[in-house]
Every structure is written in C-alpha cells, then in structure tokens.
Amino acid sequence: MLLKLLSGFVLMGMAHVVSAVTPQDLLKPYEAQSGKANSARGEQFFNTKHGKEWSCASCHENPPNHDTKHIVTGKVIKPLAPSANPARFTDEVKAEKWFKRNCNDVLGRDCTTQEKADVLSWLMTIK
Amino acid sequence: MNPIKMKKTVLICASLLLISSPTFAEKMAMPADMPASYEAECASCHMAYPPALLSQQSWKNVMSGLSKHFATDASVDPKTQTELTNWLVKNATTRQKYSETAPENRITKTSWFIRKHDEVKSEVWKRASIKSPSNCGACHIDAAKGVFSEKNIKIPVK
DSSP states (O other), rough: OHHHHHHHHHHHHHHHHHHOOOHHHHHHHHHHOOOOOHHHHHHHHHHHSSSSSSTTTTHOOOSSOOOOOOTTTOOOOOOOOOOOOOOOOOHHHHHHHHHHHHHHHSSOOOOOHHHHHHHHHHHHHHO | OOHHHHHHHHHHHHHHHHHHHHHHTBBBOOOOOOOHIIIIIIIITTTOOOOSOOHHHHHHHHTTTGGGBTTTTOOOOOOHHHHHHHHHHHOOSSSSOOOSGGGGGGGSSSSSHHTTTTTTOHHHHHHTTOTTTTTTGBTTTTTGGGGGGGGOOOOOOO
C-alpha cells in the first residue's frame, strides 16, 4: 500500500515536470500547424488595431516588458514578454485561454495559429 | 431622571446607533475561502470585488454572460464557472441596502453606489490614475482588503 502511494507520488511529480513548458515548446506546435513564425509580422500584428477599438498594445503597451494598466479598469497587468516575466507562456492551457479571450476582444474572432506563432516569436525577442 | 426624559435618552441613543451603523457596513472583507480561480480568472483584469457588493441574482447574471463581459471575452471553462458562481452566490450580500439587481450587471450602476458617489465630479472620474468608477482602489486605499470607509479614502489629484 505504502509502496503504491509512494509510486503514485513519484508519477505525479513526473507528470508535473512533463507539463512544465517553455515559450519555445509552445511556439513549435503553432509553427507546425501553420508556417514558420515571423517576428516582424508579429510585432505589427500586436501594435495594430484589427477593426475594433483596441490593439494588443492598448493594454500591454509596446514593448510589453514592464507593468502596464488595463485600458478600461486601470488594473495592473504584469509584463507579457517572457524576458521580463518568466511565468509567461509556460502553461499551454493558460496561454490558449488568454489567446481566446484577447483575440476576441481585439479581432472579434479566434487568432490563427500563424498569428499566435508570429506574436509569440516577437514577444520572445523582446529584451 | 424622570421617565419621559429617560425615554427620550433611549430614543436618542437608539437613533445614534442607527446612524452609525452604515460605517460598519463599509467593511466587506473578502471571504477566507476565496478560490484561486477568482484571482486568476477575474482579478487579472479588474479588482477582486468582494462578493458582498452584489446580490445573488446579480452574480448569477454576471456569471451567465462571461463571453460578453462588458465588451470583453472573460469566458472560463465549465468547471471553473460552477466553482466561481457557487462561491459568489454563497457570499453575495445579505443586506437589504445592497440587494437590488444591478442594472447592466454593474456595481457602479446600483442606486446605492450612485448615491454614495454623488459628490464626485465627472472630471475626477476621468483622472488618469482613476480611469473608471470600477477602479475602487484608486481612491479607496484599502479596497483590496474590503475596506470602503470614508476614513480610508484618498482621491488622487491626477
């Protein structure tokens, strides 16, 4: 019984290690489903409005390497660039959730995997 | 003290108590069992509002329309939605004063909110560090702790 419990904990620990990802790990499948990421295109996408009121930069600013404020509520948003905030893009579910929400806010639709790849690759270049 | 005078004194004391009771009401501490998802899903974009600021029905209304939440998409997965809704409803206001169903699901559109802030000029709301009536902490310096008393207000000049 004890052995069973112990091996359970070890397995859980391993699962946790496996699920921890890097921004690079997230970028790869996006690229695989679309094409090679283009960070210049990502930068332009990030800083441009797409037919609605806001751009990504409305809340995250350009470059998003410092604390910024939500354009409506004033709530402080932590930096988006992984160089300034190592927790960013290390959790696939979380990254996907925010792409869904924020792409709807900025574009009124889901982002394509190419758009996600481009933006993420640009964010990864920011110092 | 004659009986009539005594009656009067009791009455005065009782009214004083009644008058002072609103001060007590301005403390709305965050319940200790706040789920981590409240911080992650809701307080990423705005202050973690104490559940006692809205009625049960208002919270149900808010939580049933998250994909169009004040012009933004704040959708959460079904499990999180159930967890948050249950917790918000359980801790919703029990006080008559805050019990109205919030117009447009906005705390800031309730009649008690408007009455409490009627002396704040529109120019003040627009200041860069305030931006919106929903930004409680801009002036209520201890809002994050659920303290909204008049003593704990500091209105920024810019």
